[in-house]
Amino acid sequence: MVFLTVKMMQRTALFVTLGGLVTSLVTTFLPLWKTMNSDLNEVENWYSGLWHMCLYTEEVGVQCKAYENMLWLPMDLQISRVLMLVSVSTGSLALLAAFAGLEGVEMCVGQPSLKRRLLVLGGVLSWVSGVTTLAPVSILAYTMVVEFWDQGFPDVMPRWEYGEAMFSGWFGGLALVIGGTLFFVAVCMGDFDERPPSVPNSPQVKHRTKHYLKTEVL
Template sequence: MYTCRMVLLTRKLVQRLALLVTFGGLVTTFVTTFLPLWKTLNTDLNEMENWYEGLWHSCIFTEEVGLQCKAFDSLLALPADVLVSRVLMLASIVMGALAVAVAFFGLDGVELGPGHRRLKRGLLVLGGVLSWVSGITTLLPISLVAYVTVVEFWDESLPDVVPRWEFGEALFSGWFSGLFLIIGGSFFFVSLCMDDCSEPLSPPSTQEMPRIQHYRKTEIL
């Protein structure tokens, strides 16, 4: 009986760990989407100025004034990688939120009424799939912006005096958030693959059954 309780406790812990990791990846993705730190630039002419650029704003940091940001003027004037990254990151936030909401009702201990065991299993499967999709749609724009940044940094057609954009902190947080979402979705499937614990059968009684004496009927002739 003690082993059975330990197995059930482990299953619940895996499910709650999956929900926690998925929620952490969702929050990190949300913050990464609106951070203006996707790319950074520092010029040799003025080392006191640092330029930053994200999906929504471009910013400049100086020691005298601090951080000043300005939103992009036109949606049509955005580069293709920034526009695609906006759409994918917003889709990732929506998918991640749905994954957390759906999987919550599939957790052990959350009552949906009698006879809903198959429904709860389906909710965990759907939550895991949505978490995977959210993680992939986070990793794609992050990797796309990183690829474009690398290509432009090593572009030999540009003069050496032209400053080049480099990786910002938001790219690294985006990679971590995408991995968290994929790991969280995988933990949901791990919890489903764990065998359900069944109560052990009671040991047979060692008490001897009373002997039944059988008497043979005899006839006296």
């Protein structure tokens, strides 16, 4: 295809990675990881995130409060905090490395091997960023499912359910993984385009040509 070029693939990978990074960054600070609504008091909605908890009421609106002590938090929430920060950091480094390796960018000019290594590094970092986004979201999702179906809690006790940030986290992590994969596809396309053309006057080709000529004469 005419539009499926190395430069176009590189820029597509960059934009997909950027979209995944922005989504993961927003997900990190959203207080909508968990949501809870009690049947006994339907006018109150509780929202929980990685950094603070919010309460929504019709009379007051939204009131948020940060967690006072990190040591009081559950272990899965502490791990999710660290992994999301690692995801944002590695995703930012992936964009910087990949941008320097793009064709047409006035950086590392005349060093195609260095540009290739930067694209590979960007793809690896984008993969790491995607995995470290998908991991905490999946861990908290699994914890909520286990607690939701726990028979030890009374039925009247409200349970945490999935919030909007969970789905945005899955989307952002998947976009980062896809962006890293597209960087590797762009590298493979560039390697394919730089292959030396087959030489028609090679000894093997000459030998085959003579063989065919003898066969025609006979």
